[in-house]
Amino acid sequence: MHNRFTQMFGIEHPIMMGGMQWVGRAPLVAAVAEAGALAVLTALTQPTPEDLAREIANVRERTDKPFGVNLTILPTMKPPPYAEYRRAIIEAGITIVETAGHRPQEHVDDFKAHGVKVIHKCTAVRHALSAQRMGVDVVSIDGFECAGHPGEDDIGGLVLIPAAADALDIPIIASGGIADGRGLVAAMALGAEGVNMGTRFLATQECAIHDNVKDKIVASTERDTNLIFRKLHNTARVGRNSVSDEVVALLDRPEAEFADVAHLVAGAKGRSVMESGDMDEGLYWAGMAQGLIHDVPTVAELVERIMNEAREVAARRLPALLETAA
Template sequence: MGGMQWVGRAPLVAAVAEAGALGFLTALTQPSPEELAREISRVRERTDKPFGVNLTILPTMKPPPYAEYRRAIIESGVTIVETAGHRPQEHVEDLKANGVRIIHKCTAVRHAISAEKMGVDCISIDGFECAGHPGEDDIGGLVLIPAAADRLSIPVIASGGIADGRGLVAAMALGAEGANMGTRFLATQECAIHDNVKQRIVEASERDTRLIFRSLKNTARVGRNKVSDEVVEILKRPEAEFADVAHLVAGAKGREVMEQGDLDNGLYWASMAQGLIHDVPTVAELVNRIMTDARAIVGERLPALLRETVSA
């Protein structure tokens, strides 16, 4: 379970860890480095299994105190960090010097190669199907995953549009060492978002997302609602700027959607994997189902490729 803003909190992360998967707290969901340290402690109260922290670096006018968040991660004894966003060189150097393993999330092979040179331990490669920022190349996982695996010497984790055992097996067949899911974990019982959002994900099809900010060269995939439709229409105008939609896409409004359930009050992140999500299980039920289905595919369906064709 990759890092998700307003979602990666202790109860969900601990449930993912207890189920045998790897969950990530989202550092910037917490209002301060001190609160992040407390949230790390809350996970440890619930599980003794491994978990990590996501640190997303955003090029903002008033950046948060990244170095202090990073120090909170290190001093809390967390040994796995998922970085994403802007160039993470400074963070990689400090984290590595303190024995932390780093998974860097990116959307292009060229960026993955750059991150490998910086010293990250693993790449999470996000295909065009993903929620959040898929980059500007529009390359789906079927091509992007093996392209990354071919060019990198460090492990690759597949991300974007994966929601079940079929996706896990496909990812590994394409050269990945595993799969990273976000949207699928939104629709679980332990995820502390409003039931309206979960039910919308269950009801939605693979077509029910919108790509916003395309004209601004900062493409983002979100769930389709009145707000995302309005943002797309406004930004179709040749003279349109970010300021014209800022009031619609504010992070505080997105948080209200997740917590209060008014689906037309702001944006919510969702990938094309919505079309593969049909229920709201517990995390343990979900992870067990994924592994059971994956093993069945490998044990029953794929062996057909190895059978000799018998002529009549």
């Protein structure tokens, strides 16, 4: 399954592990790279740009295969020093970056000026077209099923992926609701040239989060997520627990505002969930794909399984359907 995406980034399989806060660290990134897929460190998981440089070096000690770094731009009251993180990425010689979030133009321009290939995450075709004009190399189109921020249009991948493929000239990779080889084949049939998975990689042995989180994902169904911040027009999909239930209830009131839930959604609380395993300490990110996750394999086992299943679907099931129709 080689195409523009795999050739552009020098990877064996059309599979990517996108940026995930508190998750995208060296051991998992290196494991995904060694399995022949593309993974990215999450820059803002590291406390400082200097820490990011050290984590990049840590990955390189573990693998000589391609990997990238995610830089997500968020409109916050006290933004991190994005330009300094960007400079650390460039000075480390990173050649692949995943960008996401608010107005990344200056970052894309600087990365491109230094020969960095940019994958930009979008949740709408109009945003993907803007990213293409901006000069990015690949768009990750994120459907409504995804963890994190699915946008405000509520368009699922079955429509969003082919709509983006029809509109764009650059490669697209599909994100949201994908956890196995069936999803990979379906995404490519719809016009994508690869898939970007997050939730599925949480439930792997090399992912350095507490086992309670992995067990919760395995035990959950596709219905066990919550959409929060809808009223604030900053929709986010998270795993369902007592905290996300409370956030939904509080923001459902007519007079509600962000200050009412700020104490519940703090990033430090989410980090505590991942590290302590207390599932009612804060929010944790999870997409609808958790309904397709039933075990916690190694990354190598997972990638091999996905590719084998994809080949079986492409080589046996689809031709069998055509023969039946004939």
